[in-house]
Amino acid sequence: MIWNKFTSHTGLFQSIISDRDPNFTSELWTNLPNLFGTKLSFSTAYQSQTDGLEGRMIQTLEDMIRFCVYGLEFKDSDVFTQDWCTLIPALELAYKTSIHS
Numbered sequence: 001m002i003w004n005k006f007t008s009h010t011g012l013f014q015s016i017i018s019d020r021d022p023n024f025t026s027e028l029w030t031n032l033p034n035l036f037g038t039k040l041s042f043s044t045a046y047q048s049q050t051d052g053l054e055g056r057m058i059q060t061l062e063d064m065i066r067f068c069v070y071g072l073e074f075k076d077s078d079v080f081t082q083d084w085c086t087l088i089p090a091l092e093l094a095y096k097t098s099i100h101s
Contacts, residue, residue, distance in 0.1 A: 064091045
């Protein structure tokens with residue numbers, strides 16, 4: 001699943017930062033980075049630099065989706081109601097491959 005859902009779309013991760021979620025502290029996630037040569041790091045509790053990054057990314061993706069959906073709505077209402085969710089992978093890729101300050 002990891003290969004199909006993530007790696008095939010974005011390439012191999014250089015590093016993964018987790019907020020110590022139990023899913024990322026399991027034996028699988030502590031051993032998986034060794035397979036791919038990825039560094040797994042855990043954030044310090046209540047560290048605003050890492051806590052805010054996820055929220056900011058979600059807000060930016062919401063804005064991108066909203067912009068595209070409203071554009072589709074005005075162009076063709078059938079596309080808006082049926083296919084807006086197909087934009088998500090492309091928008092996610094655009095976000096992940098753009099330079100952030």
